[in-house]
Amino acid sequence: MKIIKEILIILGIYYSGLLISDLISGFFFIPGNIIGMGMLFLLLNTGIVKIEHIKHTSGFLLKHMGFFFIPLGAAFYVLFDVIRPVWVQIFVVLIVSSVFVMAVSGKIVELFIISEDKKEAS
Amino acid sequence: MLLIGIILTVLAYMVSLFISKKIKISFLNPILVASLIIIGVIHWTPLQYETYAEGGAYIVKILGPLVVVLAVPLYNNKHILKKYYKPISIGVLTGVISSAFSVVVLSWLMGLDMDIMLSLLPKSITSPMAIEVSEIIGGIKELTVVFVVITGMFGASVGPLVFDIFRIKNDTARGMALGAGAHGVGTAKAVEISEQAGAASSLSMILCGVTTIILSVVLMKIV
Structure with missing residues (x-):
């Protein structure tokens, strides 16, 4: 259950980033995932999201980052x-x-x- | 047939992790080893590349959200970012500019085509950001990934030698250089030097990536 919550938080931030990227793309294009990264950084700093909320999923993704590049x-x-x-x-x-x-x-x-x-x- | 691509990738990845654990060569990159295993399977068995790529495409989709969690190491090293923001910004700027400058000049000297030069440009930054840059400036992202992996492996293994030759002794400077020149593989090497070098390298890797993306967006807007 906890893992699903973690994934939902990360995906929520990711898709918000994509949405914002889409909305501002007329003025300036910034990739949605970079906006998402900035948002997560801000959320962590303000304490709205805590490291514990995403610890397992983020740790897993960072540890096995290489896996997702193999098809490329x-x-x-x-x-x-x-x-x-x-x-x-x-x-x-x-x-x-x-x-x-x-x-x-x-x-x-x-x-x-x-x-x-x-x-x-x- | 989706599953074939996914299962083959998982198996190749597990084998590559096993190999890098057995043979302790720090620069032996699991992306490279696993890709070679898959290329071997496609080449020597009836499995077609197209069949593999169908499943592979699903794995690559996760790369989008993956960039988001890079905020975690950024947050964890926040105190170092605050304390050393001046040397870090200088390191990031010189890293990004020296990489772009050297790729353009060397590609021109070597007579490389424009699309290959564009695919080479983001070679020093971390792969999920490099493919973004490659797409923004019009490179071939599959080539960019290969160049990024080769750069990381080479950079991390010659880094210590470069530091000896150019007498770079400070741990923060070494970490910054490894993160700017060899992204994640360099950061793994920097962690071996010291905790401080590892933190500097991790910050350098992420900030060089973000700076390169912003610069390429601005540049494309102007051109």
Whole structure:
């Protein structure tokens, strides 16, 4: 029973997010699930929804998030032809870009923290 | 015939969890292993891809509500977000911009087609948000998922090496980098470094995703 209640809370927030997304789509498109995430964050902060209310379902979904992507990964079987001629180039982009992102963001955050600490110390 | 796709996915997932438990290689991603198992089954048995995909489509539908529960780790790490909001916002912005910038420049250098570049753009953010971005900007979401998984596995395994080479020693900085560069797989790695790195990585992953979505919406509005 508790699980059904948890699922209903999450689905309720999700569909409200979709509805809001639909209503404002004339001005600005924001995916409904992102709005739903923002709503759940607000509801948790205001205490209207408590972690205990959704603990099991959210824990299960977060733990097994990978499961829900498997069919998309398997679709690679029919999409491989699209990238077959350029897969080496794609790998170069993925590898170089990953290293670049981690080096740049890590270094900048570290330099920022060091300069903040110095400011505090002086 | 719906059940075939669903049952096969569950079985492949269980096998992939079993394998990653037996062989302790942290970057061995269950999405990748399970997808390969299913691809193998489709390739070597009479099962057609179309038959599989019928059931698979139902599993993918759950991805919508899944993003909603990402609010839970965000809420659980709220105190860190408050305390470190400055370095976190800087890390998220540099992460998002450096990823987009490097993908565009490298794709151009490599002579990749536009639709492949668009599918590559959200490669560093968490998969449920990446497929949203891919759809918004006109990429191929199935390709995006594959790129996201490869990025996560590669990023999480070379992360520590990158930190050594560029002498990044601070745990918050390492966590931010892993979350920005390698999303969920990177966050799992950051948890191994320290609790603080794990929290920073989890925040970085979610906020980079949201920022990328907002930027892509704004960009599409302008273009």
